[in-house]
Amino acid sequence: MSDTQTLIDSRPPSVATLFIDRVAATPDGEAYRYPVPPASGQGPDAWKSLTWAEAATRVYAVAAGLISLGVRPEERVALASSTRVEWILVDLGVMCAGAATTTVYPSTNTEESAFILADSESRVLIAEDAAQLAKAREARAELPHLRHVVVIDPAGAEPAKGDPEGWLLTLAELEARGAEHLAKNPDVITERVSAITSDQLATLIYTSGTTGRPKGVRLPHDNWSYMAKATVATGMINADDVQYLWLPLAHVFGKVLTSGQIEVGHVTAVDGRVDKIIENLPLVRPTYMAAVPRIFEKVYNGVASKARAGGGAKYKIFQWAAGVGREYARVSQDNFRRTGRASAPLGLRTKHRIADALVFAKIREAFGGQLRACISGSAALAPDIGFFFAGAGINILEGYGLTESSAASFVNRGESYRTGTVGKPLPGTEVRIADDGEILLRGPGIMEGYHQLPEKTAEVLEPDGWFHTGDIGELSQDGYLRITDRKKDLIKTSGGKYIAPAEVEGQFKAVCPFVSNILVHGADRNFCTALIALDEPTVLGWAKENGLGGRSYAEVVASPKTVELIAGYVERLNEGLQRWQTIKKFRLLPRDLDIEHGELTPSLKLKRPVVEREYKGLIEEMYEGSREA
Template identity: 80%
Template sequence: MSDTQTLIENRPPTVAALFLERVAATPAAEAYRYPVPPASGQGPDDWKSLTWAQAAERVHAIAAGLIELGVRPEERVALASATRLDWILADLGIMCAGAATTTIYPQTNAEESAFILSDSGSRVLIAENAGQLAKALEKRAELPDLHHVVVIDPDGVETGDWVLTLAELESRGAARLEKDPELIKERVGAITRDQLATLIYTSGTTGRPKGVRLPHDSWSYMAKAIAATGLISGDDVQYLWLPLAHVFGKVLTSGQIEVGHVTAVDGRVDKIIENLPVVRPTYMAAVPRIFEKVYNGVAAKAREGGAAKYRIFQWAAEVAREYAKVSQDNYRRTGTRSVPFGLAARHRVADALVYAKIREAFGGRLRACVSGSAALAPEIGYFFSGAGIHILEGYGLTESSAASFVNPGEAYRTGTVGKPLPGTEVRIADDGEILLRGPGIMQGYHKLPEKTAEVLEPDGWFHTGDIGELSPDGYLRITDRKKDLIKTSGGKYVAPAEIEGQFKAICPYVSNILVHGADRNFCTALIALDEQAIRPWAEENGLGGRTYAEIVADPATVALVDGYVQQLNEGLQRWQTIKKFRLLPRDLDVEHGEITPSLKLKRPVVEREYKHLLDEMYAGTREA
């Protein structure tokens, strides 16, 4: 048996046990960093640290406090909060109490929050602030199982029998631990590997969210499997901003506990650019939209600098892509990243002019980024790779505890999601669907046996709903969602995500794009532009002072985007080409339900919302 197999097969039954082991092994080592805004509200944040021992003190107090509230093993405790240190400590406290965390995105409205609380049977809700508490108060009559709400930030909150603060919960827990110091050790020791640890409701690109049941063993396996890839070590500094209510964010906390590195936590997306040079991470995870925005931002800044500066950027971008493709291809064939002398010389010049500044903006120490949740356009991936920002794409679902595949460090291949994690099996069905089996796969959907049976076979194989191809040496390429494949009225299949990704790599102004064409005789697109990226162009072209809606409605803007659509079409098969498009009057967003909190497009919602624009594009054609 290999060391990797031994590591994974001899895993403890729970992450709670792993946490206790980590605290015992490195109590004085730094575990977390978190920002404290200045009292005046002006100036930079002050970053504070917690050691593993200090984190454990709070985690144990939260766990004991929940036990004091009567929470029993496997009972659900909901967490409705943005990504912050308290989220991680609360989640660990819930697990150390033997209970199960139900995650709720802070953007979720009162009605859907109430559905999740009710469907999960959550007994306690840990809410971030008065706004999250208000949702529970509004629906209190519909939530007979909800016995308490614990509020992290007490500003504007009235406490009482039903509502208490996190500080009060910890105080109660600390008092209980004084009387019963072995309480947490005993609770953790009693947890079995198949006990429910987490109930994550899929954000659902269609229909009502389903609760995915993930046992303690899934997270323990993930912790060991991620460590076994060798992608992270105890010397790393991770910058964690992803939504922890999402499985991708949550899995990053398990790997950290296993290796014991530092994690800087701040979920404020608008602070990413400001935080990176302060945190100076060695690795971070993100979703493709973040890399697209960085790329578009760099391109827009170059354009603002004038025609010469923009030409230099365009040249450097092409050099980066060529360099990445050649070096990756050579590594695959020979095990070295050698490139021809001329290309290496051009790359050195481009590095001094462009790439070094990009790396510095990421903090200057970034060894790798992990990208997941949706497909990254290969051309954007190649650009960053050539610029020295190595993006390792991965793949997984809520139902597979997030990480099923990841690119293997130096041997990463842009455009693929890498190889399966140790201990995870994969096979491709006859229709191209990716099937997975392993310890990370869910137990099933909460209270939905029929839905579970649709995707989970009795022998453990899980149907992902994604279409993919495996290379002879085991690298997986995702081609599309099975349910998202478009079949035109001419009988041709089109993979919209692939076309959308290509367009994002070509057009520096795009924010979101939806390719449409099911049962139609040609493809069309709905395109939303990135306001920050398009405004400088608008200023240069006589549209300064206009609203976003006025800018996108102007014929000059339509002509600009049409040029990029024609460029896209040149590289597509005839039946894939975008014959018509419409620019949307605003960007798609989470608040309108058009994208999920993990920034995936909700196609049915967008198509329903903009049906009039789609119908307009097909008016007068045979199927209209």
């Protein structure tokens, strides 16, 4: 048996056990860094640290506090908060109490929050602030199981008339209560953790879904113990790493990152404020970080926009460097595939050195100068953007998984990564491609099933453990997976041709530096069209240089000049497509798509039915009078 297989097979029943072991092994090692805004509200944040022992003090106090409130094993504790160090400490506290965390995005509206809390039968809600408390208070009549709300940031979160006695606590009060309980029952945490079985529920994550009510995905403790061991077994992370963690921890992707960190014991800097990423990177100087493709697209568009603003000569240098970087990355990866060594011809190496000095070194410095790799997931990254960053010395390792598979089923690793693929399966995960191209998975990361939905579970999970992902993909002979589209998102034109819209959309994002979101439409139509939303800072920068300065975003996108600009990029896109894939008409949207309007999921995936319904008028307009076209 290989060392990797032994590592996975010998996993403990829970991450709670791994956490206790980590604290015992490196109590004085740095575990977490987190920002503390200045009291005045002015000036830079101060960053503080927690050692593993200090983190454990708080984790065990949270766990004991929950136990003192009567929370029993597998009972749900909901957590509605943005990404912050308290999220991790509370989640670990829930696990050490033997309970299960129900994750809730802070952006979730009152109605859906109430549904999640009710469906999960959550006994306690850990709410980030007064805004999250208000949602629970408004829906309290629908939540008979909810006994307590614990607020992390107490500002403005005052008891209200009608609150049951003891219903509202602060996190500080919960921890103080837990410390008191521990003093009287010093073995309570050890007893709870040692009683956890691998099949016991640890996490209930509700899929954001593109249609209908979200489904609660039941992920037992063994899923996370396996993920901790399997991600480390890939060799992607080590004890000397510094991770920058800003992804939503309510999302399954973030949960994997916290599990692997506990296994190896490296430092994680935690700050979920997306508007602070650029500012934080030079301060944190991470060696790795995870993100969704939209972040890399934004960085690429921002770099291109800055170069364009610097004048024609500067922009030409950027375009030249970008082309050299992409070619260098492609050639290096091809050679590694053939020979096991990433190499390029002397002439290309020379050009790349010049491009690096002129452009790429500055990009790496903006990322903190220590970044070894980025992990990308949740949606497909346009290969041209992946090759650009690879050429810049920032390897974007795409991975693949779903909430139902604990997020990480495939991942690229080290020098063997291949842009345009999601890599190879994690050790211990099996894959099969069905006759219709659907990806099937089996292994220790697969969910137990959907919460209280046996019929929905049976639709996707076979009795022998094979899970139907709903994604279409291709496996190379040496095991690399390429995702082509969601099975349900494949478009069949009225001419009988199948089109993968995500593939076309990804190509356009690589071609057009102004795009933010794009939806390709064409099901049962005789040609394809597109709804395009532009990146506001980038297009307003262009507008200022082209006689449209001072106008709003909506006014800029309505301008014939802007339509002509984007039409040029659509033509470039069409040059590389099959005839039936080409975009015959498009419309620019009056605003960008966003989470608030329900058009994107919290992980920034496009909700196609929502967008198509909202902009039905624009879609129909593009097909008017063209039935025979």
